[in-house]
Amino acid sequence: MTAEARHWLDLIHGLPLDRTLKIMNVCGGHERSISLAGLRTLLPRKIEIIPGPGCPVCICPEEDLYQAMRLALDEHVLLVAFGDMLRVPVNLPRSQPRSLDAARAAGADIRPIASPMDAVAIARQHPERDVVFFAAGFETTMAPVAALLGQNLPDNLSLLISGRLTWPAVAMLLESEKYAFDALIAPGHVATIMGAEEWQFVTQRHALPAAVAGFTPESLLAAIYSCLRQTLEGRSFLDNCYAEVALPEGNPTAQRLLKNAFDVVDANWRGIGTLQSSGFNLKEVHVSHDARDRFPDHTRASRRRAGEMPPGCACANVVMGQIYPNQCPLYGRGCTPRNPVGPCMVSDEGACRIWWANGVHS
Ligand code: SF4
Structure with missing residues (x-):
């Protein structure tokens, strides 16, 4: 452990906590860093860190996945x-x-890619084929996807967009007043794109302490300390513990790309339902590259599957911070990384997979 991490831990242990305080994080990267560094075991027992809606694969609705597979x-x-x-x-x-x-094993030509540019390269290598890029992700993933649309894309490439904005899920939780946490660690990656200021609503509208964090244990501990101090002092302001990267206004170039490529629309989240103004849709000007428009029958058929979930999977409850991963009855029993039942046990940003990979096996 670094001296800086020890410093923050000492400060946290010196706080006069008289009740359990719960802090939610909203980023799969944060959850991974917290679990990998074992921060939960180093913090006082009265502090709980709850994984929240930080995994884009986990909230991708089944109808989009189904459409990709059927195409x-x-x-x-x-x-x-x-x-x-x-x-x-x-x-x-x-x-x-x-x-x-499984579709690939059954003969479908499905290829994993690491970057949106790979989709363009593959489409250029196969001008005789219809190439569909199934693009799911939050703002950080969708900004590079948006950048593609500023280029001269090959005619044979279309995009099946399943992009989501992060803040509406947190806003929905806070507005439902059913949330059970005292403070929020705001997502560092999203803040670098959309701006730390985007998370002001948490403190201003809901009077909840919040801090933007980076991905080192030091930055996360600084954010946790800030959240705890705010809570103990009865204050709430947005503290930016990732200020060297996440500027208040974010990245204007990335925001312009997103704005030029996408309309923000109401969108379905797996197991959660439709959230207002939470999804990206290709703008009309890009309709010739919209896979939903290119394959309308599949679009209609897949929409009929809205709301489908693997039976027994509690991913939606995990994503919304209502239960911990190991409180799902299937965790480690019917559902493991080798035989996943839900996406939270598949994705590197899924809380179930992260907990399992870090030794929580019951
Ligand atoms: Fe879903 Fe498996 Fe996680 Fe349960 S353990 S919530 S079934 S992914």
């Missing part, structure tokens, strides 16, 4: 997607492929 199987498109998506289970009978990986 690859029925239309013989060459489908490209970020690798995490390939093992996410789809709730279908065992007689059918139940993930993109």
Whole structure:
């Protein structure tokens, strides 16, 4: 442990906590750093860190995944997607492929990519094929996807967009008044794009302490300390503990790209439902590269699957911080990284997978 991390831990242990305080994080990267560094075991027992809606794969609705799979199987498109998506289970009978990986095993041409530019390169290498890029992610992923649309894209490339904004999920939680946390660690990556100021609503509208954090244990501990002090002092302001990277106004270039590429629309979140102004949709000007428009029958068919979830999977409750991963009855029993039931056990940013990988096996 570094001297700086020890310094923050000492300050936290010196706080006069007279009750349990719960702090939610909103970023799979934060949850990974917290678990990897074992911060939960180093903090006083009266502090709970709750994983929240920080995994874009976990909230990607099944109808989008289903459409991607059917396009690859029925239309013989060459489908490209970020690798995490390939093992996410789809709730279908065992007689059918139940993930993109299974569809690939059944003969579909599905390829994992590491960057949006890979989709363009593959489309150029295969001008005779329809190439569909299944693009799911939060603002940090969607900004580079938006950058693609500023280029001259190959005619044979279309995009199946499943992008989401992060803040509406937190706003929905806070407005429901059913949340059970005392403070929020705001997501550092999203703040670098959209600006730390975007999280002011947490403190100003809901009077909840909040701090933007980076991804080192030091930055996370500084944010936790700030949240705790604010709570103990009965104050709430947005503290930026990642100020060297996350500017108040964010990255204007990335924001302009997002604005030029996408409309912000109401969107479905897996197991959670429709959240107002929480999704990215390709603008009309890009309709020739919209896979939903290019394959309207599949779009209609997939929308009928809205709300589907693997039976017994509590991912939505995990994502919304209502239960810890190991409180799902299937955790480590029916559901493991080798045999995942839900996306939270698949994605590197999924809380179930992170907890399992870090030794929480019950
Ligand atoms: Fe879903 Fe598996 Fe996590 Fe349970 S343990 S919430 S089934 S991913």
